[in-house]
Amino acid sequence: MPDLSTNCGGIRSPNPFWLASAPPANSGGQVQRAFDAGWGGAVWKTLGQPIQNVSSRFGAHSVSGARAVGFNNIELITDRSLEINFREIYDTKKKYPKNAVIVSLMVETRQEWQDFIKRSVDTGADGLELNFGCPHGMCERGMGSAVGQEPKVNQEITSWAVEYSSIPVLVKLTPNVSDIVPHGLAAKRGGAHGVSLINTIKSIISVDIDRFVPEPRVDGLSTNGGYCGQAVKPIAMHMVAALAREEGFRLPISGIGGISNWRDAVEFILLGSSSVQVCTEVMLRGFRVVEDMIEGLDEYMRTHGFANLDAMIGKAVPRYSDWGNLDLNYETVAKIDPALCIGCNKCMIACEDGAHQCIHPNPTGARMPVVDESECVGCNLCQIVCPVEGCIDMVKVDNGFAPSSWNQFVEEGRVLRPKKGAH
Amino acid sequence: MISTPLDPDRAESVFADFKGEYTREQATLEASRCLYCSDAPCVKACPTHIDIPQFIRKIATGNLKGSARTIFDANILGMSCARVCPVETLCVGDCVYNLMHVPPIQIGKLQRFATDHAYAEQWRFFEAGADTGKTVALLGAGPASLACAHELRRRGHGCTVYEKRGVVGGLNSTGVAPYKMKADRAADEVEWVLGIGGIDVVTGVTVGEQVSFQELEARHDAVFLGMGLGSDTNLRVPGEDLPGVRGAVDFIEEMKGSRLSLAGVRRAVIVGGGNTALDAVREVKGLGVTDVVMLYRGDEAAMSGYQHEWAAAKVEGVRAEWRGVAVGFEAGADGRVARVLCQRLDERRQPIAGETFTLAAELVLVAIGQSKLGALVGSLSGIEVSSGRVVTDEHGATGRRGYFAGGDCRNGGKEVVNAAAEGKAAAQAIHAYLTGGL
Ligand SMILES: Cc1cc2nc3c(=O)[nH]c(=O)nc-3n(C[C@H](O)[C@H](O)[C@H](O)COP(=O)(O)OP(=O)(O)OC[C@H]3O[C@@H](n4cnc5c(N)ncnc54)[C@H](O)[C@@H]3O)c2cc1C
Ligand SMILES: Cc1cc2nc3c(=O)[nH]c(=O)nc-3n(C[C@H](O)[C@H](O)[C@H](O)COP(=O)(O)O)c2cc1C
Ligand code: SF4
Numbered sequence: 001m002p003d004l005s006t007n008c009g010g011i012r013s014p015n016p017f018w019l020a021s022a023p024p025a026n027s028g029g030q031v032q033r034a035f036d037a038g039w040g041g042a043v044w045k046t047l048g049q050p051i052q053n054v055s056s057r058f059g060a061h062s063v064s065g066a067r068a069v070g071f072n073n074i075e076l077i078t079d080r081s082l083e084i085n086f087r088e089i090y091d092t093k094k095k096y097p098k099n100a101v102i103v104s105l106m107v108e109t110r111q112e113w114q115d116f117i118k119r120s121v122d123t124g125a126d127g128l129e130l131n132f133g134c135p136h137g138m139c140e141r142g143m144g145s146a147v148g149q150e151p152k153v154n155q156e157i158t159s160w161a162v163e164y165s166s167i168p169v170l171v172k173l174t175p176n177v178s179d180i181v182p183h184g185l186a187a188k189r190g191g192a193h194g195v196s197l198i199n200t201i202k203s204i205i206s207v208d209i210d211r212f213v214p215e216p217r218v219d220g221l222s223t224n225g226g227y228c229g230q231a232v233k234p235i236a237m238h239m240v241a242a243l244a245r246e247e248g249f250r251l252p253i254s255g256i257g258g259i260s261n262w263r264d265a266v267e268f269i270l271l272g273s274s275s276v277q278v279c280t281e282v283m284l285r286g287f288r289v290v291e292d293m294i295e296g297l298d299e300y301m302r303t304h305g306f307a308n309l310d311a312m313i314g315k316a317v318p319r320y321s322d323w324g325n326l327d328l329n330y331e332t333v334a335k336i337d338p339a340l341c342i343g344c345n346k347c348m349i350a351c352e353d354g355a356h357q358c359i360h361p362n363p364t365g366a367r368m369p370v371v372d373e374s375e376c377v378g379c380n381l382c383q384i385v386c387p388v389e390g391c392i393d394m395v396k397v398d399n400g401f402a403p404s405s406w407n408q409f410v411e412e413g414r415v416l417r418p419k420k421g422a423h
Numbered sequence: 424m425i426s427t428p429l430d431p432d433r434a435e436s437v438f439a440d441f442k443g444e445y446t447r448e449q450a451t452l453e454a455s456r457c458l459y460c461s462d463a464p465c466v467k468a469c470p471t472h473i474d475i476p477q478f479i480r481k482i483a484t485g486n487l488k489g490s491a492r493t494i495f496d497a498n499i500l501g502m503s504c505a506r507v508c509p510v511e512t513l514c515v516g517d518c519v520y521n522l523m524h525v526p527p528i529q530i531g532k533l534q535r536f537a538t539d540h541a542y543a544e545q546w547r548f549f550e551a552g553a554d555t556g557k558t559v560a561l562l563g564a565g566p567a568s569l570a571c572a573h574e575l576r577r578r579g580h581g582c583t584v585y586e587k588r589g590v591v592g593g594l595n596s597t598g599v600a601p602y603k604m605k606a607d608r609a610a611d612e613v614e615w616v617l618g619i620g621g622i623d624v625v626t627g628v629t630v631g632e633q634v635s636f637q638e639l640e641a642r643h644d645a646v647f648l649g650m651g652l653g654s655d656t657n658l659r660v661p662g663e664d665l666p667g668v669r670g671a672v673d674f675i676e677e678m679k680g681s682r683l684s685l686a687g688v689r690r691a692v693i694v695g696g697g698n699t700a701l702d703a704v705r706e707v708k709g710l711g712v713t714d715v716v717m718l719y720r721g722d723e724a725a726m727s728g729y730q731h732e733w734a735a736a737k738v739e740g741v742r743a744e745w746r747g748v749a750v751g752f753e754a755g756a757d758g759r760v761a762r763v764l765c766q767r768l769d770e771r772r773q774p775i776a777g778e779t780f781t782l783a784a785e786l787v788l789v790a791i792g793q794s795k796l797g798a799l800v801g802s803l804s805g806i807e808v809s810s811g812r813v814v815t816d817e818h819g820a821t822g823r824r825g826y827f828a829g830g831d832c833r834n835g836g837k838e839v840v841n842a843a844a845e846g847k848a849a850a851q852a853i854h855a856y857l858t859g860g861l
Contacts, residue, residue: 261484262484262486263484263485285459289480291477291489292480292481292484295481295488296484296485299486299488299489389447
């Protein structure tokens with residue numbers, strides 16, 4: 001029986017699945033139902049000074065009939081009273097002592113930070129998350145991503161929080177920066193126990209082309225929102241991995257962004273996350289999605305022989321390297337399995353128009369096209385467009401050249417194989 | 424093995440699956456189409472209330488083990504149900520895609536994909552509960568008793584199943600159409616259910632004959648009645664005892680278990696309009712009889728058999744005589760049945776004077792229902808039998824202390840999935856009874 005429990009910067013939970021600070025973690029009723037459904041922890045919807053929200057607030061990016069592959073929002077932090085929120089956090093923690101309850105905060109002055117942290121710690125919560133990420137509305141007021149984009153301010157506020165808090169402090173980072181690393185390092189210098197990333201990405205999700213207004217539409221106007229959901233996963237994973245592999249960083253990471261099932265979660269964990277947070281998938285489909293996440297992770301750990309989460313956290317990080325270290329002499333070519341090919345010719349047109357013109361009609365007249373291996377550069381575009389699993393395989397060619405990366409070529413003068421498809 | 428090995432050349436083996444199995448890609452694509460409804464209508468339509476959106480999502484994410492667990496947790500007979508359930512009128516019929524005029528999700532085929540995988544991988548999900556020292560006698564080794572016994576074992580009660588036949592599995596082994604499921608798969612399911620351990624099956628023992636209810640009461644702490652229905656009902660018309668005229672369920676049992684010669688049979692008449700009649704016409708057709716006629720007393724729309732089954736039968740080349748009844752059978756020179764004498768009925772099912780007709784047939788199957796077995800227990804004080812059905816409360820408890828019932832003998836003859844649901848519910852009631860609840 002693998003042990004799914006985790007310890008993320010001193011915050012313990014029975015499994016790594018946490019609700020992200022967002023509408024699903026807006027109230028005690030919701031968080032408690034989520035815990036009943038199996039969620040290991042929850043980061044409460046961000047608390048701060050009272051705000052007022054707009055209608056409408058959300059927009060969706062739908063692709064070829066798949067609805068809300070990407071999602072965006074222009075809502076702010078909690079609009080419920082602080083008293084009710086703190087009481088519900090207290091009640092929830094009392095009722096669910098084993099689950100992690102984390103309070104997300106976003107305020108302005110040092111005094112406010114001190115105040116809010118005291119009240120949060122008094123609820124019995126397991127940790128704090130500093131929201132330095134919200135990319136709309138709050139940043140116009142000097143909070144949220146306005147903090148997260150300035151390493152100095154980030155470090156300073158983090159150091160206040162750490163000073164006032166007796167419980168672990170996670171800093172939630174914004175992805176709206178050119179390089180995440182200095183921002184993670186700033187949180188570390190401020191004394192953070194860990195970081196959470198990513199918050200949402202600045203976006204315009206769509207435009208109402210009849211009214212000439214971007215969406216979501218607030219009467220006749222709109223504003224940029226925060227992008228999230230399945231579509232942002234690749235961006236989020238890069239940022240998580242960039243921090244995970246940074247020598248000077250080495251803090252626990254709570255991974256967020258586009259996680260919708262156990263596979264996504266496994267990927268985030270392999271890239272260095274010790275917990276994962278989910279918002280959009282729960283907004284779209286409910287707390288019940290966690291059942292499959294837990295089962296899928298459990299089964300994955302069994303089949304790979306991971307007795308506990310620590311054994312797998314960051315397993316793929318050492319394999320994330322710079323381009324200059326990749327072996328330029330490693331050569332593959334596409335092979336089509338005639339037993340599986342359905343003759344759709346999608347690979348042929350993709351290679352012909354979008355790659356290196358090396359998949360051709362079968363000279364025998366059969367529908368299965370043939371690969372000219374002497375021209376194939378091994379880009380794997382054909383494999384990507386092929387609708388049949390396992391039909392196109394990228395097969396290693398033994399070309400007789402010893403491995404050489406670009407760096408080895410430049411530094412040691414190693415020999416590179418002749419280029420293919422470059423005529 | 425608890426039953427005798429099956430003859431690989433038994434008559435049913437010529438049939439291919441009507442609904443084929445999914446490849447992994449087909450299953451993933453179909454599963455990805457599921458809307459993952461909340462409070463889903465398909466779940467309500469399933470008598471065992473499998474969490475269908477959840478098991479389908481798990482197929483889509485590649486969590487096949489979890490998918491199978493979700494199915495079996497609700498319905499331990501999920502593998503046979505996936506094949507034999509009339510999904511068109513149950514879960515699939517209620518898929519919300521129907522309302523959008525989009526093809527509904529193929530729930531049965533997805534369920535088959537997940538459960539077949541679990542069987543192939545020999546995944547086991549359930550363990551017997553800690554031994555309670557109590558034992559339960561179950562009548563019949565059909566779906567109702569199997570579902571009941573498995574649930575009782577999860578709660579630690581010992582089980583002994585008494586089965587009068589040499590084969591186990593009930594009608595899943597002896598009745599279900601082979602293009603849905605063959606007897607070997609039903610036997611696999613029995614093995615799978617018994618895999619939980621602690622369920623004794625005694626075959627060739629008829630309760631009421633070789634062993635009495637008094638003996639069962641002396642040996643066990645409770646009794647579950649899951650004996651299903653009895654033999655085919657007769658027409659009671661002249662010539663019914665001629666060779667070549669037989670009950671449909673009896674014929675089907677022979678086809679599923681042994682070799683069968685239909686040499687000399689070119690034309691067959693199946694009397695009835697229910698699901699057994701519909702199975703029988705397709706089976707006889709599939710066994711190679713050229714001219715197969717269903718003789719039914721009502722109109723096409725009045726048939727109690729499922730319309731989707733009749734539609735398939737028509738495609739296979741079966742025809743029907745509507746508003747006709749058999750009033751007698753005549754023999755040919757060989758002394759076997761050769762003709763069915765028929766009377767035409769009006770809309771009110773009254774004979775139309777002078778309108779008679781004859782159908783030539785070398786084989787006649789009578790499919791007008793099965794007898795009820797309630798009488799077996801009718802003499803036990805406290806047990807009420809109504810129209811041959813054993814009467815129980817909604818949990819399956821009869822009026823006699825320690826006696827429970829489920830499946831066809833209780834509901835008068837429904838589906839395997841109803842027997843599974845009722846058997847499981849009764850196990851929960853038995854558990855409450857044995858642990859001092861009642
Ligand atoms: C021809 C036919 C086709 C069918 N096709 C389908 C289908 O495609 N899909 C579907 O869902 N349902 C189908 N059904 C219905 C389904 O088979 C039944 O609803 C289901 O099997 C009922 O289960 P059960 O356990 O109550 O009874 P059964 O399956 O009838 O099992 C009862 C068992 O009890 C045994 N028994 C009886 N009396 C005694 C006794 N005194 N002592 C010991 N043992 C005894 C019998 O031998 C039998 O094995 C079909 C039925 C028939 C007749
Ligand atoms: C409607 C909405 C409201 C959100 N509100 C907050 C918030 O109050 N505080 C916060 O830290 N993040 C907030 N987020 C960001 C999420 O916590 C999360 O970081 C982001 O959505 C990426 O995860 P996902 O792809 O699983 O949705 C919000 C996101 C959405 C969609
Ligand atoms: S048991 Fe039958 S009705 Fe229930 S979900 Fe499965 S196939 Fe549908």
